[in-house]
Each structure stands twice: as structure tokens, then as C-alpha cells.
Amino acid sequence: MTLAIxxxxxxxxxxxxxxxxxxxxxxxxxxxxxxxxxxALIVVVAAYVVAARRELGAASPxxxxxxxxxxxxxxxxxFQVLLGGGTPGRTVLFTLPxxxxxxGSSGVRLGGPVTLEGVLAAAYEGARLAAVLACIGAANxxxxxxxxxxxxxxxxxxVGTALVVxxxxxxQLVDDARRVRVARRLRGHGGRGIRELARLAVPVLxxxxxxxxxxxxxxxxxxxxxxxxRDARSRRQATAxxxxxxxxxxxxxxxxxxxxPAPLLGLPLLIVGSVAATASLAVGARxxxxxxxxxxxxxxxxxxxxxxxxxxxxxxxxxxxRGVPGIVVQTSPAEWPILPWFxxxxxxxxxxxxxxxxxxxxxxxGPFDGLQDGLQDGLQDVGATS
Amino acid sequence: MIRFEDVGVRFDDRREPVLxxxxxxxxxxxxxxxxxxxxxxxxTLLRCVNGLVPHFSxxxxxxxxxxxxxxxxxxxxxxxxxIVGVVGQDPAAAFVTDTVExxxxxxxxxxxxxxxxxxxxxxxxxxxxxxxDVRQRTLRTLSGGQQQRVAIGGVLAAHPRILVLDEPTxxxxxxxxxxxxxxxTRLVHDLGLTVLLAEHRxxxxxxxxxxxxxxxxxxxxADLPAAAMATSPVSPPVVDLGRLAGWSPLPLxxxxxxxxxxxxxxxxxxxxVVRAVKPVxxxxxxxxxxxxxxxxxxxxxxxxxxxxxLEVNPGEVVALMxxxxxxxxTLLAAACGQLPARLGSVRTGGLDPASLKPRQLVRHVGxxxxxxxxxxxxxxxxxxxxxADTDMHAAPGTTRAILAHLAPDVEDDTHPRDLSEGQRLAxxxxxxxxxxxxxxxxxxxTRGLDYGAKTRLVASLRLLxxxxxxxxxxxxDVELVAELxxxxxxxxxxxxxxxxxxxxxxxxxxxxxxxxxxxxxxxxxxxxADVAAALVQPPPLAV
Numbered sequence: 011m012t013l014a015i016x017x018x019x020x021x022x023x024x025x026x027x028x029x030x031x032x033x034x035x036x037x038x039x040x041x042x043x044x045x046x047x048x049x050a051l052i053v054v055v056a057a058y059v060v061a062a063r064r065e066l067g068a069a070s071p072x073x074x075x076x077x078x079x080x081x082x083x084x085x086x087x088x089f090q091v092l093l094g095g096g097t098p099g100r101t102v103l104f105t106l107p108x109x110x111x112x113x114g115s116s117g118v119r120l121g122g123p124v125t126l127e128g129v130l131a132a133a134y135e136g137a138r139l140a141a142v143l144a145c146i147g148a149a150n151x152x153x154x155x156x157x158x159x160x161x162x163x164x165x166x167x168x169v170g171t172a173l174v175v176x177x178x179x180x181x182q183l184v185d186d187a188r189r190v191r192v193a194r195r196l197r198g199h200g201g202r203g204i205r206e207l208a209r210l211a212v213p214v215l216x217x218x219x220x221x222x223x224x225x226x227x228x229x230x231x232x233x234x235x236x237x238x239x240r241d242a243r244s245r246r247q248a249t250a251x252x253x254x255x256x257x258x259x260x261x262x263x264x265x266x267x268x269x270x271p272a273p274l275l276g277l278p279l280l281i282v283g284s285v286a287a288t289a290s291l292a293v294g295a296r297x298x299x300x301x302x303x304x305x306x307x308x309x310x311x312x313x314x315x316x317x318x319x320x321x322x323x324x325x326x327x328x329x330x331x332r333g334v335p336g337i338v339v340q341t342s343p344a345e346w347p348i349l350p351w352f353x354x355x356x357x358x359x360x361x362x363x364x365x366x367x368x369x370x371x372x373x374x375x376g377p378f379d380g381l382q383d384g385l386q387d388g389l390q391d392v393g394a395t396s
Numbered sequence: 397m398i399r400f401e402d403v404g405v406r407f408d409d410r411r412e413p414v415l416x417x418x419x420x421x422x423x424x425x426x427x428x429x430x431x432x433x434x435x436x437x438x439x440t441l442l443r444c445v446n447g448l449v450p451h452f453s454x455x456x457x458x459x460x461x462x463x464x465x466x467x468x469x470x471x472x473x474x475x476x477x478x479i480v481g482v483v484g485q486d487p488a489a490a491f492v493t494d495t496v497e498x499x500x501x502x503x504x505x506x507x508x509x510x511x512x513x514x515x516x517x518x519x520x521x522x523x524x525x526x527x528x529d530v531r532q533r534t535l536r537t538l539s540g541g542q543q544q545r546v547a548i549g550g551v552l553a554a555h556p557r558i559l560v561l562d563e564p565t566x567x568x569x570x571x572x573x574x575x576x577x578x579x580x581t582r583l584v585h586d587l588g589l590t591v592l593l594a595e596h597r598x599x600x601x602x603x604x605x606x607x608x609x610x611x612x613x614x615x616x617x618a619d620l621p622a623a624a625m626a627t628s629p630v631s632p633p634v635v636d637l638g639r640l641a642g643w644s645p646l647p648l649x650x651x652x653x654x655x656x657x658x659x660x661x662x663x664x665x666x667x668x669v670v671r672a673v674k675p676v677x678x679x680x681x682x683x684x685x686x687x688x689x690x691x692x693x694x695x696x697x698x699x700x701x702x703x704x705x706l707e708v709n710p711g712e713v714v715a716l717m718x719x720x721x722x723x724x725x726t727l728l729a730a731a732c733g734q735l736p737a738r739l740g741s742v743r744t745g746g747l748d749p750a751s752l753k754p755r756q757l758v759r760h761v762g763x764x765x766x767x768x769x770x771x772x773x774x775x776x777x778x779x780x781x782x783x784a785d786t787d788m789h790a791a792p793g794t795t796r797a798i799l800a801h802l803a804p805d806v807e808d809d810t811h812p813r814d815l816s817e818g819q820r821l822a823x824x825x826x827x828x829x830x831x832x833x834x835x836x837x838x839x840x841x842t843r844g845l846d847y848g849a850k851t852r853l854v855a856s857l858r859l860l861x862x863x864x865x866x867x868x869x870x871x872x873d874v875e876l877v878a879e880l881x882x883x884x885x886x887x888x889x890x891x892x893x894x895x896x897x898x899x900x901x902x903x904x905x906x907x908x909x910x911x912x913x914x915x916x917x918x919x920x921x922x923x924x925a926d927v928a929a930a931l932v933q934p935p936p937l938a939v
Contacts, residue, residue: 213772220489225492227452227473228482230474231481232481233474234492234506301504
């Protein structure tokens with residue numbers, strides 16, 4: 011086992027953090043470019059890896075994220091057409107009737123000429139968001155956030171538990187609401203309309219509350235929170251350190267991604283934040299008497315997946331920093347985008363895990379058996395909600 | 397192992413203390429059964445053991461409880477988690493994680509058991525409770541019996557020395573219940589666990605118990621099973637039969653009773669069957685209140701009902717049986733228009749229930765769902781009754797009058813949530829009956845009911861049948877069916893397997909036979925009341 015886990019040919023689920031790091035790297039790349047060809051390449055890479063390494067029978071929110079991305083593009087373009095925006099352009103596609111606004115609202119315009127440059131700029135911006143969304147969707151599909159939450163550091167254990175409980179409760183609340191609404195018919199009401207909604211809210215919230223009390227009792231009697239923190243002061247210190255560290259990391263990442271503030275601020279913040287967060291986590295982990303059941307191993311394939319994602323992000327980042335032509339496509343005057351080869355190669359690096367990462371276990375059994383199992387679960391799921 | 401010394405429990409919003417003067421000692425390796433009527437304080441007694449009362453529930457505890465030498469006053473439930481494991485009534489409500497393996501490991505993670513020990517214990521627990529096949533499944537997709545076994549496994553894997561179970565089989569069909577109880581008895585014998593168990597359906601467990609604790613009016617009495625049963629306010633049918641026939645010692649299992657029943661079987665041989673429940677003769681012509689023809693109903697893409705033919709006539713009580721997930725609830729849902737027929741047809745009073753407007757629907761059919769609370773929205777019982785009168789277009793006071801008849805002791809200003817299971821069921825039934833629907837459907841009505849509440853339910857449903865209502869009851873409870881139903885329909889996998897008179901169906905199979913039928917076999921009596929009726933008959937003339 012100890013050696014086998016380093017071999018990508020052993021079917022197993024990859025550590026969820028590896029997939030998330032990979033996706034964040036890819037999203038970082040998407041965030042720094044407006045080149046539609048490069049963005050399309052990123053989405054294709056994400057989709058291909060999802061298709062190759064998704065566990066059979068697991069939930070797949072990837073499609074939903076893609077649709078959300080399309081919606082983002084559409085909304086961006088529609089608003090651009092309606093509101094005009096600030097992009098000056100010479101190529102007028104068509105002209106909408108303009109609604110005069112009071113003189114105070116300078117810069118805002120309703121209707122008027124629609125320029126090719128404006129529409130293109132909006133579409134590229136939308137596409138950038140769509141590509142980032144696709145990366146997040148890929149991470150969600152390859153490793154469910156619930157699995158990731160198991161690795162919340164010990165100092166943030168309570169927060170992690172609350173999140174897990176919330177993730178479990180949301181679907182149950184929907185189930186409850188449906189059952190109560192159906193039962194409402196038995197009292198001679200349709201269960202629709204505002205008044206009905208108000209009446210239904212009470213029993214639904216009631217049962218949710220009762221459920222949480224039950225859950226709390228169950229957690230308590232199974233030893234939850236047993237001497238995790240022996241004194242309140244050490245807990246406060248650890249939490250403060252962790253939060254400060256994480257904020258540092260977030261600010262640093264933001265600085266790197268955004269690129270508009272002094273770029274030097276990003277990196278040092280990120281480093282300081284990472285150090286603080288790691289230190290606090292190490293301190294917290296030492297205090298934590300809890301143990302973890304079957305933790306996912308972190309071995310060579312995890313490093314490889316993480317490396318590929320981060321490399322893609324870093325290469326695009328460097329290209330953007332150096333001002334490699336084609337990272338930002340000119341929209342005014344509009345020109346045909348070209349695919350810059352250096353960043354494109356970087357993005358293609360993120361495709362490597364589609365072959366060099368372990369296959370998930372059900373998928374490894376073979377499409378037929380694995381799918382059967384998955385289907386079985388799905389069917390039972392339908393039955394259980396009844 | 398567990399010691400209660402002069403323990404009293406009082407909750408602030410109640411006038412009477414829930415428990416008082418409790419002195420109890422449970423030794424290592426004992427299996428103790430806690431019995432009592434609904435609301436007698438059984439659950440409170442059980443929750444005292446690991447300190448959930450009063451640490452979690454509030455209220456005042458007097459006296460002293462020590463568990464393995466630890467006082468529950470100074471030890472919170474989490475500090476007792478390594479010695480006491482608690483399994484509640486509704487396993488699904490207690491799940492913290494969402495897959496089987498993680499749920500089994502959860503308790504051990506909190507206790508800080510090291511990784512390899514944890515891995516080994518999870519594997520052992522999977523084998524012990526027969527869960528290895530479903531180890532990676534999501535908990536929501538498991539059947540009721542599997543869920544209950546996971547809940548037991550979750551506390552068991554942490555190796556507590558005491559196991560406390562509050563009605564572990566109330567939601568299960570007879571076979572699944574057997575499964576869980578068999579697993580439990582094996583644990584007691586193999587591992588020497590101390591088990592404290594509360595259960596309404598005594599017929600399932602009383603023969604396994606070393607001692608029985610009877611909780612009555614907040615007081616507690618511990619005794620050997622046979623002695624406790626002689627005076628207990630609740631008792632299973634074999635014990636009732638033993639009392640009727642004057643057997644001593646009282647039999648606790650079908651085996652004991654069967655050995656004592658030789659003379660009575662001989663005495664009753666040849667007497668005609670006068671069932672306490674008289675089947676009604678129905679015309680069987682176009683008057684069926686419910687008729688399903690080749691009915692196919694889907695849930696999602698799966699056909700749950702696969703061609704059901706069923707009729708319920710006026711004045712008839714029909715029991716619908718079958719294992720968990722066989723389609724009973726789906727059939728009831730289709731009968732009241734909650735799910736549309738995909739193929740075939742379902743008609744209530746000649747109309748398609750799915751096409752009826754809600755306000756018309758309540759005039760034709762009423763359903764009391766598995767969780768009666770789903771029908772209740774009010775803040776108080778009286779408010780609920782008034783709302784029901786308006787909803788069902790009944791004269792003011794109708795619902796309250798029906799409720800007074802079904803459950804005389806319900807107070808007006810109680811919140812429906814604070815009623816006992818039996819009272820809540822009565823309230824939901826009263827709400828449904830206010831609309832005077834000719835067809836009444838009940839889904840698993842005896843969940844959590846004690847014998848007294850069950851007897852009252854049977855009486856009121858028989859009365860409905862006498863008034864030419866049709867009643868369809870989906871249930872796992874064979875004893876209820878024996879006392880209540882004229883006809884039994886067994887479904888499996890969405891198809892009707894058997895449809896026939898109660899005595900023929902129940903006596904015909906060991907899985908469905910009520911205790912009295914097993915004792916009296918090959919004589920045809922099903923209930924204690926049947927035997928009592930036969931006993932007073934004159935013996936048949938010798939030919």
C-alpha cells in the first residue's frame with residue numbers, strides 16, 4: 011500500500027485538495043486572459059479531465075456550471091447592448107432607439123448605437139467568468155466539496171462541521187418542504203400562493219429545528235467536542251492565528267489574480283499568510299486529540315496533479331506579466347484573436363492528469379459494472395425520497 | 397454498572413415530575429427491557445443514563461446516577477461517550493455524516509482512536525451487522541432496517557460497555573426487526589454488553605430480556621420478566637393468552653406458550669370460529685370506494701407499482717402489508733391523488749383523485765400519513781380543530797367532537813407537538829374525519845403506539861367501518877392486522893402477492909402469523925379475543 015499509492019495505475023480517489031488546487035491553478039490562468047481561444051482551450055481541458063477522471067455515479071455539477079457560464083456571457087452582452095457602457099467603438103452594428111435620461115446621469119445611456127467593439131469586449135469578459143466557473147465546476151465534480159471539508163484543519167473543526175451539517179440539511183429541507191406541501195392537499199388546500207407559503211413555513215422550519223436538536227444530541231452523546239480545547243485561551247489564540255493567516259492567503263491570491271494593485275504586494279502577502287496559516291494549523295493539529303478515519307493519502311499523483319494545475323496558472327501569469335501578445339485581445343479596433351503558443355502550452359499542461367492520475371475505483375471496475383452500481387444508488391435515491 | 401439512587405426528574409413546564417424515587421441497579425452483561433405506556437417516562441429514564449437528561453434537555457435531576465463509577469452530574473454526555481452508546485428512535489435523524497463507513501467511524505474519531513485500530517473496528521462492525529455490501533452507500537439511500545443497523549453500528553464501533561436503545565425496531569417491518577434484534581442478542585452474548593432497551597412491541601423482545609423494568613406514573617419497578625409481565629400495564633399477546641388461560645408461570649415466547657397450550661387446543665378443537673372482528677358482507681358491485689385497475693405508478697423513472705388490482709368496499713377494513721419499500725406508501729399516495737397513475741387507473745368513488753381539486757378531494761378520501769405531524773399546522777389543539785373545521789367545510793366544533801371521542805384526555809391548549817404519539821395520531825385522524833371522507837387511508841398508524849392506544853385505534857376504525865366507511869391501513873404490525881382487518885392484501889415489489897380474508901392470509905405464513913395463531917396452530921384463532929369468544933361457546937355435540 012505504502013508504495014502502491016505512489017503509482018498512478020492503482021485505482022483510488024485522489025485527495026480532494028489536489029483536484030481543487032489543480033482547478034484553482036487553471037482558474038488563475040483563465041482569470042488573467044480575455045483571449046477567447048485561450049479561454050475555450052481552458053474549458054476544453056477542464057471538460058476533458060472531468061470526462062476522463064469523474065467517478066461513476068457521483069453527482070456531476072459540471073454541466074450546471076457550464077450553463078451558468080453561458081448565462082454569464084449572455085447577461086454581459088445583453089447589458090452591453092442595452093446600456094451601451096463606456097467602450098468607444100467605430101464599427102456600429104445597429105442602433106437601438108435611445109431613451110433620454112435626465113442630464114445628471116452622465117455615462118449611463120439607455121439604447122443608442124451598438125458597436126462591435128463594445129459587444130466583443132463584453133463577450134470576452136463574460137467568457138473569462140464562464141471559464142473560471144467551468145474550472146470550479148470541474149473541481150466540484152472531480153472531488154465533492156463535502157470530501158474536501160473533511161480536511162478542514164483542527165482549529166477550524168467547528169466551522170467545518172457546521173458546513174457539513176448545512177450541506178446535509180439543505181436537501182433534507184427541500185424534501186421536507188415537498189412532503190409538507192403534498193400533505194397540504196389532504197387538508198383541502200393547493201399548497202400554492204403567499205398565504206399558503208406562510209402556513210407551510212412553520213411546519214417545515216419546525217421539523218428542521220427538531221432535526222437539528224436530534225443531531226446535536228446525537229453528536230453530543232457520541233463524544234463531539236470532547237476535550238478538543240482544554241482551555242478557552244489557547245482556542246482563541248489558535249483561531250485568531252488561523253483566521254489571520256487565511257486572510258493573508260486570500261489577500262495575496264487576490265493581489266496576484268487581480269494584477270492591478272502593485273503586483274509586488276501580492277506575493278509577499280501570500281507568503282506571509284501561508285506561513286502564518288501553516289504555523290497555526292501545525293499548532294492546532296498538535297493539540298487535536300481527534301483522529302481521522304482513512305485519510306486520503308497524499309502521494310506522487312497528488313503532487314503531479316497539483317503541479318500541473320499550478321504550472322498552467324503560473325505560466326499564463328508570467329506571460330501576462332511579460333505582456334506576451336495575445337493574452338489580452340484588442341477590441342478597439344477589433345482584431346482577430348490569435349492563440350499565443352507559450353500560454354497555450356501552459357494550459358495544455360493541465361491536461362496531463364487526464365492520463366497520469368489514478369482512475370476512481372468504480373470507473374476502474376469498468377463502465378458496465380460501475381455504471382450499474384451507480385444507477386442502483388440513483389434508483390434507491392429516488393425511492394428513499396418518497 | 398449503572399446505578400440510580402433515589403432519582404427524580406422534573407421539567408420546568410410540567411406540573412408532575414416525570415420520574416421520582418427511582419432506585420435501579422443494572423449489572424454488567426445484563427439485557428434489561430424497559431416497558432411502560434406512551435409518555436410514562438421511558439425515554440427520560442434512558443436518556444438519564446448518559447446524561448442527556450439533564451445536561452442536554454434541561455430540567456432538574458435529583459438523586460444520583462453513576463455509570464461505571466462516573467457521576468452524571470459532573471460528567472457530560474460527551475465525557476461518557478466511551479462507556480455509553482445511545483441509539484434513538486429515528487436513526488436517520490441521528491446521522492452526522494453521509495456514508496456508511498464514515499458514520500461508523502464518527503464516534504471513534506471523536507474519541508481519538510488511532511487510525512489502524514479504527515480501520516479494523518469498522519471492518520469488524522461491517523461484518524457483525526451485515527453491512528459490508530453497502531459500506532460505500534449514501535445513508536439516505538439505505539432501507540429502514542439497514543439505517544437502524546448503521547445507527548447501532550455507529551455507537552458499537554466505539555466499543556461502549558453499555559448500549560441504550562430507544563425503540564430500535566419501531567420503524568421496521570417484522571423481518572428487518574428480527575434482523576436488528578438478532579444482531580443485538582448476539583452482541584449481548586458474544587461481547588457481554590450491558591443493554592438497556594425500550595420497546596413498544598413487546599412480542600418481539602420480551603423473551604430475550606434478563607429483567608424487565610416497568611415504568612408507571614414516574615415510578616420504576618424492576619423484576620424478572622415473567623413476574624413483571626403478570627402485573628405490567630402493557631403486555632404482548634402471548635402473555636394475555638397466558639393470563640386468559642391461567643397458565644403459571646406466564647409464557648413469554650411462542651415456544652413456552654405452545655408447550656402450555658396443549659390442553660386448551662384440545663378443549664377448543666372443533667369449535668366454530670367466531671371472530672371478534674366480523675367480516676362484513678359486501679355487495680361487491682359498482683360501489684367500491686377505491687378501485688385500482690392494472691395500476692402502474694412511477695417515482696422518478698422507476699415503476700414502484702407494477703400493475704396493482706385492488707378494491708376497497710364500504711364497511712370494509714383492508715390491511716396492506718409488505719416489506720419496507722414494497723410500494724405500500726406509494727399505493728396510498730396514488731389513492732389520494734398525490735401521484736398520478738402512469739398506466740391503468742385508480743378511482744375513488746368513481747373519480748380520478750389526481751384530477752380533483754383539493755377541496756373536492758377531502759370529500760372523497762382522507763389520508764393520515766406516516767408522520768401525522770405533517771397534517772398539523774396549528775399552535776394549539778383547539779386552534780388546529782377550528783382550522784380543520786374551516787378547511788373541511790364542516791360545522792364548527794366537528795373536529796373537536798371527533799377528537800373527544802377518539803382521545804378523551806387531550807387538553808385544548810396543548811401544542812400538537814407536545815402530544816403523545818397516540819394523541820397526535822388521534823388528532824390527525826380527527827382532522828381527516830371532519831371532512832367525512834367515505835374512504836380513509838392510514839399509513840403505518842401504530843408506530844410508537846402502546847397497546848392501550850392501539851386498542852382505542854382499533855375500536856375507532858371498526859366503528860368507522862360499521863358506519864360504511866372504507867378503511868385501508870398500510871402496516872407492518874401483524875397483531876394489529878389480526879385484530880382489525882377483514883381482508884389482507886400483501887404486496888411485494890409493486891405487485892399484489894396475496895389478497896384474501898385475514899385469517900386465511902395470516903394463518904398461512906409464519907412470517908405474518910400473529911403470536912396467538914402460532915400458539916393455537918392448527919386451530920384457526922388469531923387473537924386473544926377470538927380465543928376468549930371460543931371459550932365461552934358450548935362444546936360441539938359429540939356425534
